[in-house]
Amino acid sequence: MTVVIDGRELEPPEPLQRVLAALDVLADGEEMRVLLYCHPVPLISILESNGYAWQETLLEDGTHELRIRRPRP
Template structure:
């Protein structure tokens, strides 16, 4: 794991806790850091929030049916 990437796994959590955890982690990111989120469904509501707050993201679907979302500013 790279020091500039913060990993969080929100699998197994009931909504809205995954979104709350992601937003909390984003609030603690330092300049140059990125957040990598492991989530069991594509977080469509998150994308609008990220866009409105100046974040970029890249989402990939994994072979284990989970989604990995990389977020940066």
């Protein structure tokens, strides 16, 4: 199952808050897809410091798509 958070129309810090809340309940094997209009430097720092696997793709419309997976135990 993939959890999708579309933060493109949200004001900061709401996208970050929603992603952090969803990370707390992300199950093993689940993927989170996050859509934003900017490169999320604070989020990436949090993901890296907590061992999450992530990949960022810049879509044709300028959207930054992040795919995030829970770290393995």
